[in-house]
Amino acid sequence: MKYVDEFRDPELGRVLASEIVNLVEPGRHYKLMEVCGGHTHSIYKFGIDDLLPENVELVHGPGCPVCVIPMGRVDDGIAMAHQPDVIFTCFGDMMRIPGSDGSLLDAKAEGADIRMVYSPLDALRIAKENPDRDVVFFAIGFETTAPSTALTLKRARMEGVENFFCMCNHVTIVPPLRALLDSPDMRLDGFVGPGHVSTVVGARPFEFIPSEYEKPIVVAGFEPLDVLQAVEMILRQIAEGRCEVENQYKRVVPYEGNQRALEVLAEVFELRPHFEWRGLGFISQSGLKISEAYAEFDAERKYSVPGVRVADPKACQCGEVLKGVIKPFECKVFGTACTPERPIGTCMVSSEGACAAYYNYGRFAREREVV
Amino acid sequence: MRVEDPTALRCEPEHGCITCGDEAIALRVVTVDESGLALCEDELGRHTTIEVALIGPVAPGDGLLAHAGTAIAQLPREEVPA
Numbered sequence: 015m016k017y018v019d020e021f022r023d024p025e026l027g028r029v030l031a032s033e034i035v036n037l038v039e040p041g042r043h044y045k046l047m048e049v050c051g052g053h054t055h056s057i058y059k060f061g062i063d064d065l066l067p068e069n070v071e072l073v074h075g076p077g078c079p080v081c082v083i084p085m086g087r088v089d090d091g092i093a094m095a096h097q098p099d100v101i102f103t104c105f106g107d108m109m110r111i112p113g114s115d116g117s118l119l120d121a122k123a124e125g126a127d128i129r130m131v132y133s134p135l136d137a138l139r140i141a142k143e144n145p146d147r148d149v150v151f152f153a154i155g156f157e158t159t160a161p162s163t164a165l166t167l168k169r170a171r172m173e174g175v176e177n178f179f180c181m182c183n184h185v186t187i188v189p190p191l192r193a194l195l196d197s198p199d200m201r202l203d204g205f206v207g208p209g210h211v212s213t214v215v216g217a218r219p220f221e222f223i224p225s226e227y228e229k230p231i232v233v234a235g236f237e238p239l240d241v242l243q244a245v246e247m248i249l250r251q252i253a254e255g256r257c258e259v260e261n262q263y264k265r266v267v268p269y270e271g272n273q274r275a276l277e278v279l280a281e282v283f284e285l286r287p288h289f290e291w292r293g294l295g296f297i298s299q300s301g302l303k304i305s306e307a308y309a310e311f312d313a314e315r316k317y318s319v320p321g322v323r324v325a326d327p328k329a330c331q332c333g334e335v336l337k338g339v340i341k342p343f344e345c346k347v348f349g350t351a352c353t354p355e356r357p358i359g360t361c362m363v364s365s366e367g368a369c370a371a372y373y374n375y376g377r378f379a380r381e382r383e384v385v
Numbered sequence: 386m387r388v389e390d391p392t393a394l395r396c397e398p399e400h401g402c403i404t405c406g407d408e409a410i411a412l413r414v415v416t417v418d419e420s421g422l423a424l425c426e427d428e429l430g431r432h433t434t435i436e437v438a439l440i441g442p443v444a445p446g447d448g449l450l451a452h453a454g455t456a457i458a459q460l461p462r463e464e465v466p467a
Contacts, residue, residue, distance in 0.1 A: 132433075132453070132454060133453045133454025133455070134453065134454065135434065135436060135454040135455075136454065155453070158452050158453075159452060161455055162436065162452065162453035162454055162455035163453075165436050165439070166436075166454075169436075210409045210450075213409070213457045213458045214457060265464070266450060266458050266460075267458075272439055272440075272457060272458070274438070274440075274441075278438075
């Protein structure tokens, strides 16, 4: 299949793996973070880590959109879903994220009208089909997803839809990376940069990583050879004493991003002073809210919600997993009390979550043997 | 009125949600309406409606990369799903 086969060629993979071996210094440990959950998924699906030397470690970053949603926001969404005459809409994985007293899926089972959508446009269509009900869309995701929400609000205004509201939980990618780099328990040698987020924001916003923290970053695609080549490019920078932003995913990512998307984001959203990230705590200017210009669509202005910060369950170590401090199998409840069927933590819900990726591709058994 | 394919792309928690996963998909444009929505087809022939306002004018046969119902990038001709 075009667009796939050339990025899954085993022979090219072997060539890249051997180049990687030549680039690493024996005795030195390299710790690289793949920022995006899509990369985590590819790494375990295709066994990319098995092709790397033992002293090159891949750790998983915070780039899984549902994994970073704190429990309090789930509770707020459930409170809205229980309001009379509300149809509450959200993406599929989000329905299974546990709040302090169950998930949206549990609330649906209790009678709340909660519907799964593939896109904000689907939610708007539901609003148009139900003019006597209020339809709330639970918006999540990074800059990849936020433009879709923004365009849908613009379309709602253009079409005069007055019963469509958005509970905005969109987040931005740069502040958590800065928080990770400032964290004293992190020692990273480089980053595999997010691919699809970068189609919107471009590669330029990551320039602070080499300029301020002297770490290389390579924006990468999601096929196995994309990820392997990005690792090779990072290690080559280190070997040659360079430190810069490189774009492995040039076939899709323009260095300057998508200007139209950035303009729409600036029109419809504004930065929150703080936003809570699961496992990372409150990060300044890392979350988006609906701007004054689009206030009539803001579900948080229409409905009062608990707005209470809820601590994660004590047994759950998603925070350490999201910061790359521990591997999923090192969490005490991984694969026992916490499974994809009955998740305790967010990282076990989405297929892009590090714990789910480990679990689904057999890393549970293999890593346990090593331990 | 646009008629959606019953097998159109959906967010399926049982099989992993492509939207929650920050995943983008390659699609081919089938038709475009005057409001900026395009009916698109994936490589398996499944249809879905996509907002194309972020990538400028598109025509039937063009390829795009879509996420959450919105095209976020255009694809080179050789990478358009057949």
